[in-house]
Amino acid sequence: MSTCDLNPTAAAFSLHGKNILVTGASSGIGRQTAITCAQRGARIIATGRDATRLQQTMDQLHGQGHVQITADLTISDDRNRLALAAGSPIHGLIHCAGQQRICPLRQLTEDIMTQMYAVNFLAPVMLTQQLLYTNAIAPQGSIVFLLSTAAHIGTRGVGPYSAMKSGLLGIIRCLALEQAKRKIRVNGISPSTIPTAMWGAEHDMIEAEKARHLLGLGTPEDVANAAVYLLSDASRWVTGTSLLMNGGAML
Numbered sequence: 483m484s485t486c487d488l489n490p491t492a493a494a495f496s497l498h499g500k501n502i503l504v505t506g507a508s509s510g511i512g513r514q515t516a517i518t519c520a521q522r523g524a525r526i527i528a529t530g531r532d533a534t535r536l537q538q539t540m541d542q543l544h545g546q547g548h549v550q551i552t553a554d555l556t557i558s559d560d561r562n563r564l565a566l567a568a569g570s571p572i573h574g575l576i577h578c579a580g581q582q583r584i585c586p587l588r589q590l591t592e593d594i595m596t597q598m599y600a601v602n603f604l605a606p607v608m609l610t611q612q613l614l615y616t617n618a619i620a621p622q623g624s625i626v627f628l629l630s631t632a633a634h635i636g637t638r639g640v641g642p643y644s645a646m647k648s649g650l651l652g653i654i655r656c657l658a659l660e661q662a663k664r665k666i667r668v669n670g671i672s673p674s675t676i677p678t679a680m681w682g683a684e685h686d687m688i689e690a691e692k693a694r695h696l697l698g699l700g701t702p703e704d705v706a707n708a709a710v711y712l713l714s715d716a717s718r719w720v721t722g723t724s725l726l727m728n729g730g731a732m733l
Contacts, residue, residue, distance in 0.1 A: 494716040498523030502713060503572050503613075505555060505606070506579030508535035511628065511676060513542075514702035515578055515709045520544045522710055527568045529553050530579070555579055555605035565612040571620035572613060574713035577606035577627045584639045595642050602646035607653055614661070622665040626712045627654060628705070629672040631728050647672075651724060658722035669712050670724030674731050676700045696730030 502519045506512030508530030516526050520543040528543075530536040533552045540550050551567050553560040581601040585594055606627055613619050632640050633647035650670060658668040675691040677699060692699055708725055711717050726732065 495710060495714045496523055497574070497710065497714055500524050500573035500713070501527060501569075501571060502574040502576065503527040503529070503568055505529050505577050505609070506628075507539050507550075508532045509539075510578070511673075511702045511705050512578030513539045515576060515706040517542050517544075518703065518706035518710060519574075519713065520548065522714070524574070524713075525549075527551065527572070529555070529564055529568075555609055556600040558608070561605070561609045561612055564609065565616060565618060568613075568618065570616070570618040572618050572623065573620050574624045575610065575613065575619060575626065576709055576713065577609070579605065580628060582630075582640065582643050585642060586639050587641045590642060598642040598646055602643060603649050606650070610657070619666060622718070623667075624713045624717065625657070625661075625666065625668045626709060627668075627670045627724075629670040629724050631672050631674045631726065631732060633670075633672055633724070634726065635732060654724060655722050662721065667712070667717065667721040669717070669720060669722070671705060671708050671712065672724045672726045672728075673700055673705050673708075674728035676702060676705060691731075694731050695728070696733065698729060700727060700729055 497519055502524040504512055504516045504526060507516045507528035516528050516539055520526050526543055526548040528536060528539055528548065529551045531554050536550050536552060540548060551564050553564045555561055583594065610625060627650045629647045629650055632644040633651055637644055654668050654670050661668060674695065677688050704727065708727060
């Protein structure tokens with residue numbers, strides 16, 4: 483179904499005809515975001531570090547013309563290769579790649595801090611820079627960073643992760659100002675606990691998280707639906723902010 487066949491409300495939330503680049507698309511929230519965006523009509527450019535898992539994502543995408551590019555975004559050459567291979571125009575970019583690690587500050591090492599910086603801050607910021615430098619992101623496009631409620635509140639044991647996500651809030655605000663002249667929107671999504679493979683076998687922690695979320699824990703589908711909103715024309719008047727999704731845990 484083409485956009486012109488939809489009523490105005492449905493058309494605003496459609497991604498038909500849009501090229502959407504999804505990082506971290508090989509698993510978790512990134513995989514579900516790619517799947518959901520494809521269901522809404524987008525052509526997906528999916529990237530991740532694991533070629534086998536990335537192919538599993540590709541096998542679940544609705545529609546045709548999707549592209550997969552295996553890359554480690556902490557490596558400059560891989561980011562440059564991705565930027566070239568993705569082509570243009572890119573109508574939407576969503577940064578889902580990330581890594582969480584439980585590490586109280588007194589146990590923090592320089593290696594852990596450097597890893598958290600490279601994965602959660604440097605990689606998405608510098609990939610965005612490369613795409614903007616080459617004018618790959620189309621006017622009126624949308625850039626979305628996946629943050630966390632840890633960017634807004636203190637959370638025990640995730641200081642380095644929280645610091646990197648908080649840093650992205652500053653990037654979002656500044657970049658939104660810089661790109662307003664091209665009508666490119668820059669926003670974030672800040673979800674609370676979403677059980678994915680990143681959480682591993684932390685069953686006790688997940689059960690404790692359930693108890694503090696009034697609406698229960700969220701799902702990757704919940705975050706993907708928010709991504710559709712921010713990537714679609716429905717959010718054409720939204721920039722420089724991050725959508726908090728916490729199931730009532732921050733009330």
